[in-house]
Amino acid sequence: MEYQGIAAASGYVLGPAYVLEDQQLQITRQTIPSDSIEIEVQRLEDSVSRAIREIAGIKEAARQRLGEDEAEIFTAQILVLEDPEYLGAIKEKIRSEKMNAEAAVQEITEQFLTLFADLDHEYIRERAADLRDVSHRLLRGLMGIQSLSLSAMTERVIVVAHDLTPSDTARLDRSKVAGFVADIGGRTSHSAIMARTLGLPAVVGLQTIAAQVKNGDFLIVDGNAGKVFVNPSENMIQTYRNKQNELTGINEELNQLIDKPTLTRDGVQVELAANIGNPEDAKRALATGAEGIGLYRTEFLYMGRKDLPTEQEQFSAYQRVALMFGQKRPVVIRSLDIGGDKELPYLNIPKEMNPFLGYRAIRFCLDRTDIFKTQLRAILRASAYGNIKLMFPMIATLQELRAAYEVLEAVKQDLSKENIPFNAAMEVGIMVEIPAVAVLAEQFAQEVDFFSIGTNDLVQYTLAADRLNEKVSYLYQPYNPAVLRLIQGVISAAHQKGKWVGMCGEMAGDLTAIPILLGLGLDEFSMSAGSLLPARALLSQLTRSEARRMAETVLALNSAEEIKGFVEKEIPFITKIRNN
Structure with a gap:
């Protein structure tokens, strides 16, 4: 029997089911x-x-x-x-x-x-x-009932539950648990996040599997496709044994690239950075071969608590990452980006009809300069300990950018008066998320040190398709020619002014997009730590001239489907890596 759910943590695992008691x-x-x-x-x-x-x-x-x-x-x-x-x-x-x-x-x-x-x-x-x-x-x-105990397991099993709670997940022992599946949950649930941290393949959102699986049933968990097979055929078992072996071999090959520079086949060096939300993420990124941090999502310091983080708490978090990466490897810190799909209940921000288009990110910070200044003080103080760069999110106009600079300059003056050290020459850039900024990239490039393209929002704003709305998900197209042309314009405008361009949206780690972005001249790719080595392997097989020709070709195509099909046909390695 086959179940389709939500892929929560990648990988393949086979083994007996251990069904938790009804909770x-x-x-x-x-x-x-x-x-x-x-x-x-x-x-x-x-x-x-x-x-x-x-x-x-x-x-x-x-x-x-x-x-x-x-x-x-x-x-x-x-x-x-x-x-x-x-x-x-x-x-x-x-x-x-x-x-x-x-x-x-x-x-x-x-x-x-x-x-x-x-x-x-x-x-x-x-x-x-x-x-x-x-x-x-x-x-x-x-x-008077004892809490669930997962310690009684005597062999490595696949845990099956209606709802595997965060505390249950935290107690999973990798020596006894090979993976887990659950009726409810999503990719952003705590249990899914912990599964990825522990490296346990997991599928959630299966609805009824806990009631239909018995202890000892043989399971296959496909954490890549979000599938679970119960008591599969011998042929299916052998297929997934082969997938495991292929994945092991591929991972061993990829691990050889951890300490290697990111070079194209013709010797062009590309910066491969990681997106993080906290210092522990940075530690994992460093261990996976990240050459810097392209996006430090600072809003996670503000979440899961009942009040704002202090300046010292923020400084400590930023300083830890700066010290990890040292003076040579950059750490790009994004100022507070709340609103849209990220809320802070303790701030009592009124509900909005269109939160993605509303009171969020730099708009909030320029309105609440008390909160903004506290964060900027912490970032500037941490800049004395590493190669920190600052970027402002959700910039829509030059006036907003200049207003943010004014606040930053006021904070610098305060720190100078207090004799607190900071890097006065710290680079400052913006995220390019709004089409208006992409169109006016030449003007913005005169006033910033760098651009970082945030494709998650740029795509949804360009195509007017809410990226969280399943009914219009077919319109969320990173390969759409309109999106690619905006990216091309941003990179071209920045390079004309001698500025570098990175990308920190999900598109930067998309194997199909990487050859196109390389051909368009992107300088820095920033992605989740798990995407770094596959991206490095792919880049090593490309030349900049080949990528340029490919970019020219796809920009002349008419649809995202045509573009995706063309790139994957030209580079079979993409399909090989993605399917494993």
Whole structure:
């Protein structure tokens, strides 16, 4: 039997299923006498205290195995348990309706989960996993049920669950767990993120697999295609054994490139950088052969907490990455880019009809210069410790750019007065995400040190296709001739002014796009750490002259489909790498 889900973490794994017990606890609502109400409230508080201790222990274990930033997921869970709105609502339910604590926890939790589900925002909906995890822990404590134990496994298995919670995922032991599959979840859920961190192939969003698979069933998990096969044929098993062997061989070959420079076949050096969200990502990128950081997404420092990060917290995070990469390898830090699909609830930013076109990124920062200046101080201070560059996101007009420069200059003057060291010559650039900037690239190139093309937004704005809307996903076309011509114009305008151009959107790591971008003259490719070595291998097989001819050809084609087909036919290596 074959199931199609969401590819959460790449790779192939074969093995027996280990089905976690049903996590849906059976709760009976009971009416309690008036003189037992406070006893019931105390039971709740005792369960909360136990749960906080348990999560603190899980957090420490995650910190040692996964790093500080991944462990912070569990800080968010502790905050849920300390949230007076959540706990207050449960206590009020117990007191006002004379209800047992278990039923009150379940009913209030369902109210909160329903609220989250109604919000049209994937990140908020998936954060419901934290609340669900916490509520199950509270209920197990109230009912005297031991928490799920994954330590009893005696062989490497594939974990099957309805919902593998973040704390369950953090405790997966790679010596016993080969991969996992789950009924619910998405690529941005905590469990999926942790699976990628642990290197465990995973498929989520399978809907009913937990109810239909039995312990011991033989599974194949295809984390590349998002497929799961249950009790497959011998031919299918052999096919995937072969895929595993091919992948192992390819990875061994790619690993030989970790410490190699990124050179085309004719000796042209290209900078291959990584996109990161925190210092732990930077560490992995460095280990994978990144020649710099092309995008430090600073908004992740602001997420998963209840207030703004301090200047010192930000400085420490930026300094760590600067020291890792030293003076020669660049670290491009993007100023705060919230809004669109990234929200900070504690800022109470009003809901908007079109958030991607609204109050976000540089627009927010220029309005809240108090927050902006704190971040710029931290970035400038860190610039004394490495080759840090700053870029502003979502710039639409020259007036916005100049206003951002004014704030930056004011911060520089403040630091100088305080005798705090910083790199006064730090390069400053912008992300090219809005077609208006691409069209006026020649004017912008006179006022910046570099461009970094953010294709995730540039594509959706050029084609008027919301990249989060499945109904118009067919219009989200990075290879569309209009997009390629905008990119060509940006690179050409920058080079005429002696400025360099990078790309930090997903397109930079797309094997089909890389030959075209090389031919258009892109100077720096920045991508996820897992894409670095395949990109380096591909670039080593190309020459700049071949890539230029290919770029000229595709710019004359009429559709994204024609362009993709042409490039992949010309370079079979792309299909070989992608399919493995």
